[in-house]
Amino acid sequence: MRELEVRLKNSSYRIIVENYLMDKLSFYINDVYKNKRVFILTDDVVAKYYLDKAIKSLSDKYVVDYVIIPHGENSKVLERYAYVCEELLKKDIRRNELLIALGGGVIGDLCGFVAATLYRGIPYVGIPTSLLSQMDSSIGGKTGIDFYNRKNILGAFKQPSMVLIDPNTLKTLDNREFNNGMGELIKHGAIGNKKLLDMLKDKPQIDEDIIVESLFVKKSVVEIDEFDLKERMLLNFGHTFGHAIELKYGYKHGEAVAIGMLMAIKMGEDLNVTPKECYDVIFNILKLYELPTDEYNYKDYLKDVFYDKKNIAGTINFIFLNKLGNAIIYKMTEEEVKRLEGKNNSN
16 A cells, blocks of 8 residues: 655645555545545446445445446536536535545546535545546546537636545556556656656556656645646646647547647757657657657647647746656747747748
């Protein structure tokens, strides 16, 4: 068993990483929740594997109810958000009763947004079952849904009461979904943990130690900058361009981040920020985990960043590597970006 604690200004919560943790959910949740009813939000795929197990693991201490939604990014929309809220209210959920996110990133984002807004806030616990959600969306408090063909454009910051990670859930992932999670894990190594990046070159088994090594990068940044105003933006490496192509071309999130990282490296090279050796190292690790390395010219997607959440009052924060294992925030005005885009159009 490994444990991390995320320490924030007004709250803190534990991340427990333990094999077979799914068999002892009530043991851990009892530390943060003393009422009698809990409500699980999950999707139709995860439910087949883990819903009965979760109910059995919780029922020695709690009365358990649940809502099941269709799997996939199409469930991260206003209509599904409204459906979940309606179902929970039909089940008479009360303020301060616990919501549990059992599933991958879509469930985590949607459940967190419901928890942030229903009754103006109810507690929730994250039980991420995919590698992507274990690496990324399950911690840090960012919640949201897609709207107007823009990813996570509606959302709120809502920290979980606890995050419970069972690495054994990774065994039920298909190869593409597992590698999808590797996109975020590789990103963490690229921006903040050269040791992790070197470990991944040998394609190790993803176990408690690797998961904690990766989570430590995100935990450290979130603790400094909970609300994504400065240092936390480093976690957006690969996302500025990744978001631009994810919904447009149907990539999974980690796949889009993989391509977005390569695009950001190329842009960083052109701006004399990123050393050229970074591209080959990241490219080879992505290939090792069968992540897409399709070539997209970043200049063709600069117009998309004007509408990204990283555009703050006309200043766009790009994230570039200045060496392997370290990233920087590079600010550009919209006019500077347009001039760079114009260079492409004149070629």
